Amino acid sequence: MKTRILMFGWEFPPFxxxxxxxxxxxxxxxxxxxxxxxxxxxxxxxxxxSPYARMIFAEDQNVTVRAIDSMLSPYLTTKSxxxxxxxxxxxxxxxxxxxxxxxxxxxxxxxxxxxxxIYAHDWLAFGAGIEAKKATGKPLIVHVHATEFDRSGGxxxxxxxxxxxxxxxxxxxxxxxxxxxxxxxxxxxxxGIPASKVRVVYNGIDESTAPSGLPSKRMRSLKESGYKxxxxxxxxxxxxxxxxxxxAAQRVLQQNPKVMFxxxxxxxMDAQMFDLAAELGISNNVTFTGFLTGADRHDMYVTADxxxxxxxxxxxxxxxxxxxxxxxxxxxxxQSGVAEVVRHALKVDFWDIDDMADKILSVVGMPALSExxxxxxxxxxxxxxxxxxxxxxxxxxxxxx
Amino acid sequence: MKSVCFYFQVHQPYRVKKYRVFDIGTDPEYFNDRSxxxxxxxxxxxxxxxxxxxxxxxxxxxxxQKHPELKVSFSFSGVALEQLERxxxxxxxxxxKVIDTGRVEVLGETYYHSLAFFYSPTEFEQQVTKHREIIxxxxxxxxxxxxxxxxxxxxxxxxxxxxxxxxxxxxxxxDPILGWRSPNYVYKPVGSQNTRLLLKNYRLSDDxxxxxxxxxxxxxxxxxxxxxAWLGAAEGDTVNLFMDYETFGEHQWEDTxxxxxxxxxxxxxxxxxxxxxxxxxxxIASYDVRDEVDMPHTVTWADTDRDLTAWVGNPMQxxxxxAIYALEQDVILAxxxxxxxxxxxLQTSDHFYYMCTKWFGDGDVHAYFSPYESPYDAYMTYMNAxxxxxxxxxxxxG
Numbered sequence: 001m002k003t004r005i006l007m008f009g010w011e012f013p014p015f016x017x018x019x020x021x022x023x024x025x026x027x028x029x030x031x032x033x034x035x036x037x038x039x040x041x042x043x044x045x046x047x048x049x050s051p052y053a054r055m056i057f058a059e060d061q062n063v064t065v066r067a068i069d070s071m072l073s074p075y076l077t078t079k080s081x082x083x084x085x086x087x088x089x090x091x092x093x094x095x096x097x098x099x100x101x102x103x104x105x106x107x108x109x110x111x112x113x114x115x116x117x118i119y120a121h122d123w124l125a126f127g128a129g130i131e132a133k134k135a136t137g138k139p140l141i142v143h144v145h146a147t148e149f150d151r152s153g154g155x156x157x158x159x160x161x162x163x164x165x166x167x168x169x170x171x172x173x174x175x176x177x178x179x180x181x182x183x184x185x186x187x188x189x190x191x192g193i194p195a196s197k198v199r200v201v202y203n204g205i206d207e208s209t210a211p212s213g214l215p216s217k218r219m220r221s222l223k224e225s226g227y228k229x230x231x232x233x234x235x236x237x238x239x240x241x242x243x244x245x246x247x248a249a250q251r252v253l254q255q256n257p258k259v260m261f262x263x264x265x266x267x268x269m270d271a272q273m274f275d276l277a278a279e280l281g282i283s284n285n286v287t288f289t290g291f292l293t294g295a296d297r298h299d300m301y302v303t304a305d306x307x308x309x310x311x312x313x314x315x316x317x318x319x320x321x322x323x324x325x326x327x328x329x330x331x332x333x334x335q336s337g338v339a340e341v342v343r344h345a346l347k348v349d350f351w352d353i354d355d356m357a358d359k360i361l362s363v364v365g366m367p368a369l370s371e372x373x374x375x376x377x378x379x380x381x382x383x384x385x386x387x388x389x390x391x392x393x394x395x396x397x398x399x400x401x
Numbered sequence: 402m403k404s405v406c407f408y409f410q411v412h413q414p415y416r417v418k419k420y421r422v423f424d425i426g427t428d429p430e431y432f433n434d435r436s437x438x439x440x441x442x443x444x445x446x447x448x449x450x451x452x453x454x455x456x457x458x459x460x461x462x463x464x465x466q467k468h469p470e471l472k473v474s475f476s477f478s479g480v481a482l483e484q485l486e487r488x489x490x491x492x493x494x495x496x497x498k499v500i501d502t503g504r505v506e507v508l509g510e511t512y513y514h515s516l517a518f519f520y521s522p523t524e525f526e527q528q529v530t531k532h533r534e535i536i537x538x539x540x541x542x543x544x545x546x547x548x549x550x551x552x553x554x555x556x557x558x559x560x561x562x563x564x565x566x567x568x569x570x571x572x573x574x575x576d577p578i579l580g581w582r583s584p585n586y587v588y589k590p591v592g593s594q595n596t597r598l599l600l601k602n603y604r605l606s607d608d609x610x611x612x613x614x615x616x617x618x619x620x621x622x623x624x625x626x627x628x629x630a631w632l633g634a635a636e637g638d639t640v641n642l643f644m645d646y647e648t649f650g651e652h653q654w655e656d657t658x659x660x661x662x663x664x665x666x667x668x669x670x671x672x673x674x675x676x677x678x679x680x681x682x683x684x685i686a687s688y689d690v691r692d693e694v695d696m697p698h699t700v701t702w703a704d705t706d707r708d709l710t711a712w713v714g715n716p717m718q719x720x721x722x723x724a725i726y727a728l729e730q731d732v733i734l735a736x737x738x739x740x741x742x743x744x745x746x747l748q749t750s751d752h753f754y755y756m757c758t759k760w761f762g763d764g765d766v767h768a769y770f771s772p773y774e775s776p777y778d779a780y781m782t783y784m785n786a787x788x789x790x791x792x793x794x795x796x797x798x799g
Contacts, residue, residue: 255422346778354421354423362422
């Protein structure tokens with residue numbers, strides 16, 4: 001008998017807007033390859049009838065997808081949810097009502113389906129996981145890709161309602177999976193979960209997350225005229241540290257004006273970052289590309305001479321691995337989970353602007369450094385696979401089922 | 402008759418402190434780290450002297466007094482001796498005492514523990530001369546046997562030693578080169594007239610240097626009795642045991658029993674008939690040449706590759722070593738003592754070793770001995786200091 005997993009997760013690429021969808025897809029695929037049957041439930045903002053879900057897992061016989069109408073997105077803050085609701089005219093009056101709706105639907109799905117274990121990804125799905133456990137008594141695994149402490153970036157403060165949902169999920173779970181030791185520490189210290197119940201499973205990276213294309217004309221002409229391209233790619237929000245990136249850029253440009261800083265992504269700090277670039281007097285050396293997907297994203301990584309992830313708090317951080325896989329050297333924040341697994345990267349404290357600037361200058365100015373990093377980055381990223389992550393999840397599942 | 406020939410290497414580099422792009426042109430001091438990290442040369446020297454050099458040499462002195470047949474040899478880098486004079490003069494005094502017994506031979510090397518032989522013959526000669534001077538000043542002797550940095554060796558180095566009157570030269574006894582031959586004999590390097598070649602018995606040497614305290618090793622714990630019996634059973638004329646002196650107390654801590662082992666070894670060895678201790682010069686004088694050895698390509702005592710890839714294997718290492726030697730002519734012409742000295746301190750092989758990425762990704766942290774966070778940090782630091790040196794040079798010449 002195959003072990004059947006009822007999984008509550010999120011939209012997959014290219015429709016998702018960050019690393020969580022990528023992680024859900026990578027892990028689900030690799031679990032299916034190991035012979036698990038996965039019933040994947042996901043809230044969708046788009047038309048249910050689309051063949052997208054079936055397309056994604058067309059080759060995976062072991063995966064069945066049930067999509068439910070919702071406008072939940074794992075990165076929504078209450079504020080941005082309200083903004084989206086006003087513009088889109090979707091149903092539901094409040095983010096937490098949506099969570100409640102997901103929970104209720106989960107309960108009915110759990111009663112209809114047969115499965116051996118329940119698996120929920122991040123807080124919006126935790127309620128669904130708890131409900132499914134209540135309805136069936138099956139063991140529950142919650143997989144923590146980020147906590148409220150990461151999302152709030154330490155400034156707006158932690159939303160107590162979200163915190164409560166997160167803690168309830170972790171408490172109800174039989175095992176909590178954390179994406180890094182960094183996240184495990186937060187789970188133990190801030191949520192009071194016994195360390196023995198928390199396991200670390202690092203994310204992996206698959207070929208499918210790096211489609212190919214051609215660099216844009218503008219980027220090519222910049223490179224041809226001798227510019228080095230330094231890339232930030234992520235949501236433009238406090239947690240990701242785009243402001244630190246721009247402040248380091250200013251320091252770099254004082255020494256080397258032939259550097260173009262590219263900010264790829266969108267978020268609640270978009271306008272603030274335009275203003276900051278102007279205020280620092282570096283607008284001519286900063287390009288904002290907006291949110292990139294698919295081939296455009298791939299091209300941006302390839303075109304860049306260096307990728308920087310200056311996150312204030314990053315539970316894992318899959319983007320540096322995407323960059324490394326394509327041979328582009330990376331500088332990563334020490335305050336990230338990926339820093340625990342990656343050796344062939346330069347590591348900085350996100351707040352240490354001088355150190356960041358120093359390292360950026362070194363990579364763009366020392367060809368042998370960038371060549372050596374690039375060579376080893378490829379090798380290293382190729383070894384960090386979802387198959388390894390699925391293997392670890394497999395051993396955890398075997399303890400429960 | 403068979404002999405045991407010990408050679409201990411004493412070396413400490415001048416580690417370059419954290420040096421950023423922004424420091425270029427503002428700070429001409431590269432080696433004066435004062436932090437708690439292992440970039441602080443003073444701190445490292447004091448630590449290694451008190452854990453290893455001082456207790457080991459004190460013990461050695463007692464053993465030399467107690468066992469009149471005991472003989473060993475040392476090679477000291479000039480940069481290590483300089484730093485010991487400044488930070489741990491007690492170690493220098495002890496070294497003087499053991500050398501004064503007349504039963505401790507001092508070998509020749511490059512003052513800066515550099516790979517200059519492979520990059521600049523003139524610079525290499527300069528450093529050997531400078532090394533000879535400090536050895537004469539401190540110990541009153543003149544080296545007759547040569548060993549190059551990291552035991553790096555090839556035919557033309559033997560040719561140089563031959564032309565310069567050295568009785569012998571040391572190298573790694575690496576099986577792919579030796580073939581059926583044992584390292585336990587005296588050899589003649591291809592093309593040399595008088596210089597003889599002594600080869601490291603790496604198995605028996607590494608039993609002490611690397612495996613002594615390893616509990617995964619089937620022979621653990623290694624007693625002096627067992628090791629003495631192995632030496633007694635070894636075939637050949639000489640068992641050449643070459644290793645870092647830090648083996649005693651630093652690489653193998655005191656609590657592993659390494660000092661007690663050393664203390665018992667002479668008497669355990671004495672239980673075998675027909676075995677004695679000899680210095681490298683005595684081994685060369687006592688035994689006939691067994692065969693000729695041809696090493697056209699560089700062989701070192703490093704890791705499993707036994708070549709120079711641990712120092713000049715990746716693009717960073719190649720760029721760094723080429724950059725330092727590219728400055729030779731300008732630095733010498735500038736004729737500024739401080740500048741020349743800094744340039745030479747930056748030639749020490751350790752700087753390039755810290756940039757090695759061979760094992761860095763393997764997850765085995767212990768394979769990467771370095772005071773830097775990563776090989777990349779080592780490279781950035783080095784290249785920035787070098788840029789500053791270049792700037793000082795251009796200011797002088799311009």
